Amino acid sequence: METASLDTAPAGVDTRERILLAAEQLFAEAGFDVTSMSAIAARAGVSKANVFHHFTTKHDLYFAVLRAACRDSCAQLGALDDTQLPLAEGLERFARSHLGKMLEHEPVARLVLRELLSEGGARRGQELAEQVYGENFGRFVALLRRGQERGELRADVDPAMVATLLIGANVFFFEGRTVLRHFGEVDFADDPGRYSGMLVDLLLRGILPAGRGPGTPAPEKHPNPSDR
Amino acid sequence: METASLDTAPAGVDTRERILLAAEQLFAEAGFDVTSMSAIAARAGVSKANVFHHFTTKHDLYFAVLRAACRDSCAQLGALDDTQLPLAEGLERFARSHLGKMLEHEPVARLVLRELLSEGGARRGQELAEQVYGENFGRFVALLRRGQERGELRADVDPAMVATLLIGANVFFFEGRTVLRHFGEVDFADDPGRYSGMLVDLLLRGILPAGRGPGTPAPEKHPNPSDR
DNA sequence: AGCCCGCCTGACCGACCGGTCAGTTGACCG
DNA sequence: CGGTCAACTGACCGGTCGGTCAGGCGGGCT
Numbered sequence: 001m002e003t004a005s006l007d008t009a010p011a012g013v014d015t016r017e018r019i020l021l022a023a024e025q026l027f028a029e030a031g032f033d034v035t036s037m038s039a040i041a042a043r044a045g046v047s048k049a050n051v052f053h054h055f056t057t058k059h060d061l062y063f064a065v066l067r068a069a070c071r072d073s074c075a076q077l078g079a080l081d082d083t084q085l086p087l088a089e090g091l092e093r094f095a096r097s098h099l100g101k102m103l104e105h106e107p108v109a110r111l112v113l114r115e116l117l118s119e120g121g122a123r124r125g126q127e128l129a130e131q132v133y134g135e136n137f138g139r140f141v142a143l144l145r146r147g148q149e150r151g152e153l154r155a156d157v158d159p160a161m162v163a164t165l166l167i168g169a170n171v172f173f174f175e176g177r178t179v180l181r182h183f184g185e186v187d188f189a190d191d192p193g194r195y196s197g198m199l200v201d202l203l204l205r206g207i208l209p210a211g212r213g214p215g216t217p218a219p220e221k222h223p224n225p226s227d228r
Numbered sequence: 229m230e231t232a233s234l235d236t237a238p239a240g241v242d243t244r245e246r247i248l249l250a251a252e253q254l255f256a257e258a259g260f261d262v263t264s265m266s267a268i269a270a271r272a273g274v275s276k277a278n279v280f281h282h283f284t285t286k287h288d289l290y291f292a293v294l295r296a297a298c299r300d301s302c303a304q305l306g307a308l309d310d311t312q313l314p315l316a317e318g319l320e321r322f323a324r325s326h327l328g329k330m331l332e333h334e335p336v337a338r339l340v341l342r343e344l345l346s347e348g349g350a351r352r353g354q355e356l357a358e359q360v361y362g363e364n365f366g367r368f369v370a371l372l373r374r375g376q377e378r379g380e381l382r383a384d385v386d387p388a389m390v391a392t393l394l395i396g397a398n399v400f401f402f403e404g405r406t407v408l409r410h411f412g413e414v415d416f417a418d419d420p421g422r423y424s425g426m427l428v429d430l431l432l433r434g435i436l437p438a439g440r441g442p443g444t445p446a447p448e449k450h451p452n453p454s455d456r
Numbered sequence: 457a458g459c460c461c462g463c464c465t466g467a468c469c470g471a472c473c474g475g476t477c478a479g480t481t482g483a484c485c486g
Numbered sequence: 487c488g489g490t491c492a493a494c495t496g497a498c499c500g501g502t503c504g505g506t507c508a509g510g511c512g513g514g515c516t
Contacts, residue, residue, distance in 0.1 A: 015463085031346070033261040037504065047465050049506080054463095058504065110345050116403050117342045118259070134411055141413045160413040161426045165397050168404070172396025175344050183362055185369045185388040198389045205433065243493080265474060275495050280475065282493090 016054050019044045024065045028107030031114060032062055066115065069108040070133070087147035088204055091166070094140065096196045099170045103192060106174075113175055137163060162203070169199050244282050247272045252293045256335030259342060260290055294343070297336040298361070315375035316432055319394070322368065324424045327398040331420060334402075341403060365391060390431070397427050 022043035026035040037058055041048040055061035085093070102109040144159035153159070173180075173195055180189040188195045250271035254263040265286055269276040283289035313321070330337045372387035381387070401408075401423055408417040416423045 031259075031261070033259065036502075038502085048504090049466080050464050052505065113403075114342070114345045116407065117338050117345070133407070137411055138413060157430065158416070158426060160411070161416065161423075161430065164400070164404075164408065164414065165393075165427065165430060168397045168400025169393050171404075172392070172399050175341075176392075176396070176399075179344065179361070180392065183365055183388070185366060186392065188386070188389065195389075198386060199393065202385065202389065202393060203430070264472080266472085276474090277476080277496080278494050286474065 015044070015046055015050070019046065019051055019054055019061070020065060020068060023061050024069060024111075025107060027062060027065055028111040032058075032118075037061075066111065069105075069111060072105075072108070087144075087150075087152035088200070090143060090147070091203065092196070092200045094143075095166055095170065095200050096193070098167065099173065099192050099196055102170065102174045109174060113171065137167070140167075166199070166203060170196075243272070243274055243278070247274065247279055247282055247289070248293060248296060251289050252297060252339070253335060255290060255293055256339040260286075265289075294339065297333075297339060300333075300336070315372075315378075315380035316428070318371060318375070319431065320424070320428045322371075323394055323398065323428050324421070326395065327401065327420050327424055330398065330402045337402060341399065365395070368395075394427070394431060398424075 019040065023035075023040045026040055026043060029035075037051055038048050040061070041051045044051070051061070055064060140163045141159045144153060144162055147153045148155065148157075148159060153162075173192065177189045180186045183189075188198065247268065251263075251268045254268055254271060257263075265279055266276050268289070269279045272279070279289070283292060368391045369387050372381060372390055375381045376383065376385075376387060381390075401420065405417045408414045411417075416426065
């Protein structure tokens, strides 16, 4: 059952990943404290003692899940800084991609966001987001800065501020959309494409140099999600 | 000990609020699941059984804390919609006030934000934020819409989107500042006044009608926090 | 063969959880 | 004075938690 002749279980290393998967799902659903090791073991189809055989402690397992999740979710965002797109298009592409990835991997995103609020954010959030997210943030800021040097961005704005604003808008949409949905004034809570469109539209007209409008004076009056 | 002659303990109703206060602090620090009723009782200086005498269940106590917290934090934001300020100033004032209140009542804010991610957000978040935060959001959007009718706001932007973007930026600053602090590119993580200034600057130049700049062509190159 | 060593399990432990209960106190009312 | 009731307490309950332990199993090395 382990000579790799079967399609399901190549070796004992497989159960380790089954445990990781089960833990990721359960942690993301209910959080660290509510999820019990017994439940993880049950979903993974192994004994609880076996979980402790692979991961010395509950926190150890949690960090392993967090690390793997961040690695996966970040690896997919790296392929946009080499493109020499005009800034407007690069921004739009990044915004859509970033929000899309969050929505696509909702459990993991919730897991990471919850970690931010967990008062250990000063310590855990530092080492985690610093190691993993800091890299992507830096790349994004560098992209903006290059655009700024090329004159596509107002000279008196802070690229880091622009990046923070865009990422923050996406994060808030992600975590607040269930509430936004019930605000009568909001009609974009279920349409991330439209949200991204309006977001970069708002952002651009504030970012572009004063006398320098985008190619078309009014690029899209009602940014429709027809490109999806 | 209850004839109101003493300065400390007017009556038995006082312990109820001591319990509420202790619960608010502990829930905000560590979350619902981690906080034990024993710990709440200990901090309140009463027996655990007494806590259960005043609140039938742990969830009951939690909801009481949540309700009181939202009531308090929202009551302070209501006094800005009657002002007939120019839009730019109203925006700036709202942004600063909103972010300030969050930072000022950090434990409560964390408590509410955590509730958003708690997968029951579809139900609890609805009834909670809909009842309490929906009102303020609506007032803010109405303020923007009035400014739009007066021509101070581009006609083709969604006021609800502007409100979402501003509030989202504030929320993200609040929950992310401990991580932002460690990004070398960010130098505003510890200066909410500067953040608000840059935020509305970015927002405004995207909001104002095309041919209609603010009173001064470049209102502030480096928005310094000297007004604090 | 004999041995070893990862992988894995059921049974178990002490600690702590949310919640209950019998009972004490003390103010108020007749 | 006795009776009532809310406020309050210490002791306690069943259950679950994270984590441990002794040992079974089975394949690979010598």
